[in-house]
Amino acid sequence: MTALVIKGGHLIDPGAGVDAPKDILLKDGRVAEIAGPGKLKTTNGAEVIDASGLTVAPGLIDIHVHLREPGQAYKETIATGTAAAAAGGFTAVAAMPNTAPVNDTPEITRWMQSPERGASARVYPIAAATRGSKGETINDFAALKAAGAVAVTDDGHPILKDSVMRETLAAAARVGLSVIQHAEDTRMTHGASMNAGPTAFRLGLRGMPPEAESGIVERDIRLVTELRDTRVHLHVAHTSTAAAVAAVRKARRNGLRVTCEVAPHHFLLTEEHIGLYNTNAKMNPPLRSAADRDAMIEGILDGVVDAIATDHAPHATHEKEVEFENAPNGITGLETALGLCLRWLHREWKLPLGRVLSLLSAQPAALLGLKGRGTLAAGSFADVVIFDPRAEWTYRAKETRSRGHNTPFDGWTMQGRVHWTISEGRVVYSLPK
Amino acid sequence: MNATAATPPVRRQLQTPQPPASAFPYHPGSLLSVDDLSLEDVSHLLSRAAALENQDPLTRDRILLKRRIALLFYESSTRTRTSFELAAKSLGADTTLVSNLSSSIEKGETLKDTGLTLRALGAEAIILRHNSSGAPWLLEEATRLPVLNAGDGMHEHPTQALLDLRTILAHLHNGAENVGPDTLAGITVAIVGDILHSRVARSNMLLLPRLGAHVILCGTTQLLPDSAANAGPGISVERDFETALRKSQVVMMLRIQAERLAGMQIDLAQYKEAYQLTGQRLAAHAPTAIVMHPGPIIRGLELTAGVADGAQSAILEQVRHGVAIRMAVVERALTAAKGGRA
Numbered sequence: 001m002t003a004l005v006i007k008g009g010h011l012i013d014p015g016a017g018v019d020a021p022k023d024i025l026l027k028d029g030r031v032a033e034i035a036g037p038g039k040l041k042t043t044n045g046a047e048v049i050d051a052s053g054l055t056v057a058p059g060l061i062d063i064h065v066h067l068r069e070p071g072q073a074y075k076e077t078i079a080t081g082t083a084a085a086a087a088g089g090f091t092a093v094a095a096m097p098n099t100a101p102v103n104d105t106p107e108i109t110r111w112m113q114s115p116e117r118g119a120s121a122r123v124y125p126i127a128a129a130t131r132g133s134k135g136e137t138i139n140d141f142a143a144l145k146a147a148g149a150v151a152v153t154d155d156g157h158p159i160l161k162d163s164v165m166r167e168t169l170a171a172a173a174r175v176g177l178s179v180i181q182h183a184e185d186t187r188m189t190h191g192a193s194m195n196a197g198p199t200a201f202r203l204g205l206r207g208m209p210p211e212a213e214s215g216i217v218e219r220d221i222r223l224v225t226e227l228r229d230t231r232v233h234l235h236v237a238h239t240s241t242a243a244a245v246a247a248v249r250k251a252r253r254n255g256l257r258v259t260c261e262v263a264p265h266h267f268l269l270t271e272e273h274i275g276l277y278n279t280n281a282k283m284n285p286p287l288r289s290a291a292d293r294d295a296m297i298e299g300i301l302d303g304v305v306d307a308i309a310t311d312h313a314p315h316a317t318h319e320k321e322v323e324f325e326n327a328p329n330g331i332t333g334l335e336t337a338l339g340l341c342l343r344w345l346h347r348e349w350k351l352p353l354g355r356v357l358s359l360l361s362a363q364p365a366a367l368l369g370l371k372g373r374g375t376l377a378a379g380s381f382a383d384v385v386i387f388d389p390r391a392e393w394t395y396r397a398k399e400t401r402s403r404g405h406n407t408p409f410d411g412w413t414m415q416g417r418v419h420w421t422i423s424e425g426r427v428v429y430s431l432p433k
Numbered sequence: 434m435n436a437t438a439a440t441p442p443v444r445r446q447l448q449t450p451q452p453p454a455s456a457f458p459y460h461p462g463s464l465l466s467v468d469d470l471s472l473e474d475v476s477h478l479l480s481r482a483a484a485l486e487n488q489d490p491l492t493r494d495r496i497l498l499k500r501r502i503a504l505l506f507y508e509s510s511t512r513t514r515t516s517f518e519l520a521a522k523s524l525g526a527d528t529t530l531v532s533n534l535s536s537s538i539e540k541g542e543t544l545k546d547t548g549l550t551l552r553a554l555g556a557e558a559i560i561l562r563h564n565s566s567g568a569p570w571l572l573e574e575a576t577r578l579p580v581l582n583a584g585d586g587m588h589e590h591p592t593q594a595l596l597d598l599r600t601i602l603a604h605l606h607n608g609a610e611n612v613g614p615d616t617l618a619g620i621t622v623a624i625v626g627d628i629l630h631s632r633v634a635r636s637n638m639l640l641l642p643r644l645g646a647h648v649i650l651c652g653t654t655q656l657l658p659d660s661a662a663n664a665g666p667g668i669s670v671e672r673d674f675e676t677a678l679r680k681s682q683v684v685m686m687l688r689i690q691a692e693r694l695a696g697m698q699i700d701l702a703q704y705k706e707a708y709q710l711t712g713q714r715l716a717a718h719a720p721t722a723i724v725m726h727p728g729p730i731i732r733g734l735e736l737t738a739g740v741a742d743g744a745q746s747a748i749l750e751q752v753r754h755g756v757a758i759r760m761a762v763v764e765r766a767l768t769a770a771k772g773g774r775a
Contacts (some may be wrong), residue, residue, distance in 0.1 A: 190695065198663040198664065201658060201663075201664055202665075204566035204567075204585070204586050204587035204588030204589070204632060205566050205586075268449070269450065269452075270452070273450075275452060275453050276570045277570050278453075294447065318543075321543070321545050322543055322545070322571070323565035324566065324571075325565050325566065325567075326565065344449075344450070348447070349447060
C-alpha cells in the first residue's frame with residue numbers, strides 16, 4: 001500500500017490532546033508517524049498532501065445513519081451513503097438496522113460490511129435488538145457481535161415492554177454491546193406528524209407530546225438502575241426534549257452508564273421551521289419547541305451530550321412530495337453536519353473547535369468502543385479529515401452524493417470546507433477544483 | 434464519559450437560525466388560508482359577492498364564460514361542493530368534479546400527479562377539498578395554478594370563514610361590505626364543540642379577531658386543548674358553555690367529527706349535558722344571539738332540532754351566503770393579476 005504524507009496542516013486531535021502544527025505519515029492504512037513540521041523521519045516515495053492553512057483532524061464518526069441497504073436501494077445504497085459521508089468528512093458510520101429485511105442476523109451484518117458494497121467509509125452495523133424489530137424475541141447478541149455489530153437497537157420501533165427492554169439491556173451487557181433506544185412511546189404518538197403544541201394546533205396536525213420521548217428515557221434509566229450491572233450501557237438516540245436531556249444528566253450524576261446524542265437539526269431548528277408543511281422538516285423525533293431546542297444547545301455546551309449524530313435518513317424525492325402527514329420521516333445529514341456544527345456550535349455559540357471535533361469523532365468512537373478510530377495517535381486507523389475551518393460555502397441539495405435530496409438545509413450557509421477525506425489511508429473525497 | 438454532567442448554567446441568550454418567512458410565492462388568485470387575505474381583500478370579496486349576487490344571471494355568466502375549473506374532492510361534501518359548483522357555473526365557467534372514490538386516486542395516484550393531470554386537461558383553477566392538513570400548498574406548488582382551499586384536514590376552510598363573516602355582517606352590521614380592524618369591535622363570537630378537529634373553527638378564529646371581534650372557544654379539554662388560546666390574538670378558552678353564551682352575540686355550534694376522532698372516546702350523554710345548545714339554554718343565556726353552524730348538523734347532538742329550526746338560527750342563511758362568497762372567490766381566482774403574492 002502506498003504511503004501518504006499530510007504536511008503543513010494544523011492537527012487537532014482531541015482524543016490525543018494534540019492541537020499544534022504537525023506533519024503526518026500514513027502507511028498501510030494506519031497512522032505511521034506524527035512529527036513537527038518538516039520533521040517526519042521517513043517520507044521517501046510517499047504521496048504528499050499539502051494541508052497548509054488547513055485543519056487536520058481524525059475522520060468524523062456518525063453513530064446514527066440509515067444506509068437503506070439491504071432492500072431500499074432506491075433511497076440510498078451503502079456506496080452512495082458513504083460517498084456522502086466522505087464528502088462530509090466522515091470516515092466511519094454506524095448503520096441502523098431498519099433495512100428490508102431488518103438486520104437481525106449475522107449474515108446481513110456481514111453482508112453490509114462486505115467490500116462488494118463499495119463503501120467509501122467504514123460501516124459499523126447496528127443490529128436489531130429483537131427479531132424483526134418486533135419487540136418480542138431477543139436476538140443472539142454474541143453472534144451479531146462476532147459478525148461485526150457494534151450495538152443493538154430496534155430504532156424506529158422502540159422496545160415498549162419493560163421485560164423485553166430489561167432483558168435486552170442485560171443480554172447486551174453480557175456480551176459487551178451498547179443498547180441504543182429511539183425513545184418514543186408509540187402509544188402516545190399514533191397518527192402524529194409533528195411536535196404537540198400550539199404550532200401543531202394551528203397547522204391542524206396531530207402532535208407527538210414531549211413526554212412520549214422523556215417517558216421512555218426515564219423508564220429505560222429506571223431499568224438500568226434496577227439491573228445494578230456496571231457493564232450495562234444505554235445510549236439514547238437523537239435526544240430532542242429538555243426533559244430527556246435532564247433525565248440523562250441526572251442518571252449520569254448517579255453514576256449510570258447512560259449516554260445520549262443530538263442531531264444538528266434538533267439543536268438548530270424548531271417546529272416553526274416546518275413553515276407551510278415542508279416535508280423536508282419532518283422527522284422523528286420531530287422538531288420541537290424553542291425551549292427544547294435551547295436545551296439541546298445547553299446540553300452540548302455543558303457536556304452532557306456525548307455525540308453529534310445526524311440520523312441521516314434519505315428518502316426518494318417522490319416520497320416526500322406528498323401530504324405532510326403521509327410523508328416519511330427523516331432528512332439527510334452527512335454532508336451538512338460539520339458545516340452546521342462549525343457555523344453554529346463553534347462560531348456562534350463559542351464551543352472550542354477541539355470540543356466540536358471531539359463530539360464528532362473521539363466521543364462517538366469511545367461511546368461505541370470503535371478501537372483505533374476517533375484519534376490520529378500513531379497506530380490508529382488512517383482516517384483523516386482535512387478542512388478549512390474558516391471557509392464559508394452554500395450547501396446545495398441538488399449536488400449531493402446521497403440519493404436523498406431531503407434536507408431542510410438546502411441553500412444554508414455552512415462553515416468549514418472539507419478538502420480531503422482519507423479512509424484507512426485511501427483518499428475517498430477531495431474537494432473538486 | 435461520565436464525569437461531565439454538570440448543573441446547567443443560567444440560559445444564555447443565543448442567536449439561533451430564523452424560520453423561513455414563506456415557502457414560495459403563491460398564485461395571486463389562490464386562497465389557501467384566511468391569512469392570505471388583507472382586510473382590503475376581504476372587503477373587496479364582500480363587495481363582489483354582493484354585486485355578483487344581484488347581477489343579471491344572463492350577463493353574470495359572461496364573466497368566466499367557458500373557463501375551466503376543476504373541483505377535486507377527497508372527502509364527501511354537500512354544501513361546499515355544490516355551492517362552489519353553482520358559483521362557478523353562475524359565472525359561466527365549465528366545471529368538472531373529480532372525487533377520490535371514482536377516479537385514479539383510488540388506484541394510488543398522488544395529489545401531485547392528479548393536479549398535473551387536471552392542469553394538462555385544461556383546468557385553470559382547482560378547488561380542493563382534502564383530508565390532509567396542508568394539502569393545498571402541495572397542490573399549488575406542484576401545479577402553480579390558482580388553488581382554492583375548500584377545506585384541508587383539520588386546518589382551514591377559508592371560504593367558510595368568509596361566508597360566516599358575511600352572515601354576521603348581515604345581522605349585526607346591515608350587510609356592510611367595507612371592513613376594517615374595528616368593524617366587529619365589541620362583538621363576541623363563541624365557537625363551541627369539537628374545536629380540535631375543526632378547520633371551520635381555525636379559519637374563523639384567525640379571521641374574526643382581525644376585524645375586532647373576540648372569539649371564545651368553548652368545549653371539553655379533549656376536544657379543545659388549552660394551547661388553542663395561543664393560536665392568535667383575540668382568542669380565549671372558556672370551558673363553561675353557559676358562561677360563553679352569556680358573553681356572546683354570535684354562537685357557532687360545531688359537530689363532533691367522528692371521522693377524525695382517531696380512537697378518542699367521547700361520552701355523548703355527558704357531552705350533550707354540558708354542551709348541547711337547547712332552547713332553554715339559548716333563551717336563558719343568549720336570547721338575542723344568532724346561532725350559526727357550518728353543517729352538517731346532527732340534530733339532537735350539538736343542538737336540538739328546535740334551535741336548528743328556530744328564530745335565532747342563521748344556518749340556512751349561511752348556506753345561501755356561501756354561493757355569493759364563492760362566486761367572488763372563484764372570480765378572483767381567474768382574474769387576479771399574475772405575478773407576486775395577492
